[in-house]
Amino acid sequence: MEKFEIDILGCGAALPTPKHMSSTQVVNIREKIFMLDCAEGCQMALRRSRIKFSNIQAIFITHLHGDHCFGLIGLISTLGLLGRTKELNIYAPTGIVKIFQPQIDFFCSESPFKILLHEVDSRKQSVIYDDRSVEISTIPLSHRVPCCGYLFREKPTLLHIKRDVIDAFHIPISQINNIKAGLDWISPDGEVIKNSLLTLPPDPVRSYAYCTDTMYSSQVSDILKDITCLYHEATFTDEHSLLAKKTAHSTAKQAAKVALDANVKRLVIGHLSSRYKDESVLLKEAKTIFENTELANDGMKIKL
């Protein structure tokens, strides 16, 4: 299987604590790194997780609350000190240009690489990034400010060859890539060997959604239908459901409801409020609705 892994660098809510950094993740798809949110301290967390700074392709910010973006200017600055030359694309809802462009101009005027800020429309689902490995689209969320999640769908991988059949037909190595791509094999004496005889289906296509911060919304489930893994915020327990509503956050049960309705395979809950000394309460509540739930933690690795 090609690599599709998520490193959760921080899964705390607004207040950074020794237990949890605020929201930051990296998605590694075939050794390309995509960052999700950039909390203060994220560059040190990257180092601790031994993630190569130079592999960062792009950064996706869900919304412009400090706990999701206060590490951005420091990271950009450090990438410059480390000698990056490749341009860096940063995606975020409306507002990022107004608030970050002046900082970039002021603090990173000598940056050796281009920094491109892209404002995305957080009110609709649309593809904002596409390469040969992955397609990334926005997920409209409901928070106190414009906010969107991000959905990663990997591109189909190549067919698997049946090594023994390939050998039996004496097919040269130079033709393997064509066969993996779906072509039939025509032998030197003109015989056509159907591709289906030579190959097995590719690995199933995997997908990952990052949904934080948001109040419960049933519409999100439609977008997330059948995805492999969902990271959903679960700031509060049921006891604080009024507070969740007031602050436009979700309870653990609401996160689980989204996962259930979307028929996702796996749910990870995060954006954990620092008020809960024992976070297993959140997990317990979510599991009453969606069994295959895990509690996020800083340093956790999700392999899809």
Add this chain to the structure above:
Amino acid sequence: MEKFEIDILGCGAALPTPKHMSSTQVVNIREKIFMLDCAEGCQMALRRSRIKFSNIQAIFITHLHGDHCFGLIGLISTLGLLGRTKELNIYAPTGIVKIFQPQIDFFCSESPFKILLHEVDSRKQSVIYDDRSVEISTIPLSHRVPCCGYLFREKPTLLHIKRDVIDAFHIPISQINNIKAGLDWISPDGEVIKNSLLTLPPDPVRSYAYCTDTMYSSQVSDILKDITCLYHEATFTDEHSLLAKKTAHSTAKQAAKVALDANVKRLVIGHLSSRYKDESVLLKEAKTIFENTELANDGMKIKL
């Protein structure tokens, strides 16, 4: 002795590393906390050093390079989440209003306390803060952008009473504070007891200077004459003296020269470039000029 301590939270140069956070210190004078610079991650360093956030009186930024101020907005935000109501005064050279006011307006619009930004004239020495415990003044430094150090001079403490003499004269407890403040004692039958008989001199007045970032300047020594302790940047070794000049930083020997010329009692060198795996080289070079030099480290506490 009243408390006068410095916690070095970060003493690295521009690039934060697992070894050193960038420049941040706190000065604790009689349980009032003054922050010097605010690197990214400084709020976590405050927690690690168990420094009470609520005791922070004011913040002093030397200059507007990222490694000295990228932690400021996160710290302000966290102080708000922790419920601070007391106004916070922040001092920095010209530019802080332009670059930080918009961030404060955007990210901290619901802050429960007032945030007051003060632009100081980094080109001259002047007193910018004064209370009954301490006087703080700017130290003009020479860097690539407007930059100043900060000099802390504690206010004289009270006289020490001679307990046995006080007892011998049956002086009531209610009068002790007057005697500590220098008054004579007039007994009920009119006898005047000179204060000098009742007291010993107060503790010597202590002082601390924080000088970073700066190229070597002989004028700084005049301002620092006879101070108790000097923290001076020593980014480079002698081998890189040209680079020091080019980037407007100091070598370890230049820091030591300032300490020697100023006749300070104690020198701590910091703002250490990440290029030196073995930082003792910096210490060795400084000691050839000023013996009483120490190498800074994250977590180091200086007791004056």
